Amino acid sequence: MSTAKRAILAVLATVIIAALALIYPWLVRREAWSGATWQQPWFLLGLILVPIVWYWGIFPQDARKPRLRVGTVSPLLTGPRGIRSYLRDLPGVLRAVSVALLILAMGRPVSVLRDQRSDDKGIDIVVALDLSGSMRAVLDAKPEDLPGSPRLAKNKRLTRLDVAKLVLQDFIGRRRTDRIGVIVFGKAAYVLxxxxxDYPLLSQLVSKMTLNVIDGSGTAIGDALGTASARLRRSDALSKVIILITDGDSNAGSISPEYAAQLAAGLGAKIHTIQIGSADEVDVEDGVDLFGQPRYARHRFPVNPELLREIAQKTGGEAYVATDAKALSASMHDVLDKLEKTRFEASIASYEDLFPLLLLPGVVLVALDALLRAWLLRRFP
Known part of the structure; x- marks a missing residue:
């Protein structure tokens, strides 16, 4: 067979095999390829190597094979050649097409399945959490009453702060389109x-809160509400809310709770108050005994439910009293159910990777190349 005729047959075989290999991705996701984009376009430069692989796998093959010298081959020249002599270039063609498909797959084509506008709902929320000394009072809770039903150590008694942190973390984890901030306060107020x-970061910050990070010798409710109002001053949300979680009466700070409530009302922010516990005596951890077990003493902490109701009423909010973990969790989620929500228009796009559709025929051609070389088109010697 002349070299020209051999080259024409090899090119024709390449076109046919490439077309057959592309039938599968075209039929599976026909409409997706028209708008496909390449996420790793630099890999496409590898297509420059495909003609080299094609040529190297066809024409230099005969020169690289070992030869057996015989006296004369004239009888062989006139004998039947068989179909395998015409298929000897097929493995090289398969290899070149498979390399091209694998390079295209590495370019990672993707298609936008849909791009639509949707209305999401969100609000700006600032939670003011009490870290005064009274939050170390025990608030016993069953695991099933806590968010996620966590496992508690044997004889472990949770404090009011422990329960508040668990409930607040669950509250943060349930949000999707709300912006949430956290203020902690004791004798003064601070922005956490x-x-x-960024819900994961916010939840991590809440989990690390302890009573000894700030001065807990007082309860500055007015400063906490004032600081929360300041964080909402530049908010562009139509719905703004402050959630005050405390277990005591206001007895510190430079801003009165009543004035702080007026500031919040002026911003259009609603204050929802949640009182943890009551004025009854409660157990408070008071050191450890000789065996290292916690020792508890009975204490009574003052509360002012009238003040919390007044603050909520001034801003159009609600006042809650939570005497256990279940009530605290229910109060937090009931707050959001009562809120008017701000609509945010967002674009949602869904993407589909198309590279598996090229990878599959590429791998099949590699396997077919190896199979033909080892079986049907095996050469001797």
Missing amino acids: SPPTM
Whole structure:
């Protein structure tokens, strides 16, 4: 067979095999390829190597094979050649097409399945959490009453702060389009986090809160509400809310709770108050005994439910009293159910990777190449 005729047959075989290999991805996701984009376009430069692989797998093959010298081959030249002599270039063609498909797959084509506008709902929320000394009072809770039903150590008694942290973390984890900030307060108020949608970071910050990080000798409710109002001052949300979680009466700070409530009302923010516990005597951890077990003493902490109701009423909010973990969790979620929500228009796009559709025929051609070389088109010697 002349070299020209051999080259024409090899090119024709390449076109046919490439077309057959592309039938599968075209039939499976026909409409997706028209708008496909390449996520790793630099890999496509590898297509430059495909003609080299094609040529190297066809024409130099005969020169690289070992030869057996015989006296004369004239009888062989006139004998039947068989179909395998015409298929000897097929493995090289298969290899070149498979390399091209694998390079295209590495370019990672993707298709936008849909791009639509949707209305999400969100609000700006600032939670003011009491870290005064009274939050170390025991608030016994059954695991099934706590969010996620966590496992508790044997004889472990949770404090009011422990339960509040669990409930607040669950509250944060349930949000999707709300910006949430956290203020902590004792004798003074501090910003733990401004309103953010980084829920994992916010939850981590809440989990690390302890009573000894700030001065807990007082309860500055007015300062906490004033600081929360300041964080909402630049908010562009139509719905703004402050959730005050405390177990005591206001007895510290430079801003009165009543004035702080007026500031919040001026911003259009609603204050929802949640009182943890009551004025009854409660157990408070008071050191450990000789065996290292916690020792408890009975204490009574003052509360002012009238003040909390007044603060909520001034801003159009609700006042809650939570004497256990279940009531605290229910109060937190009931707050959001009562809120008017702000609509945010968002674009939602869904993407589909198309590279598996190229990878599959590429791998099949590699396997077919190896099979033909080892079986049907095996050469001797």
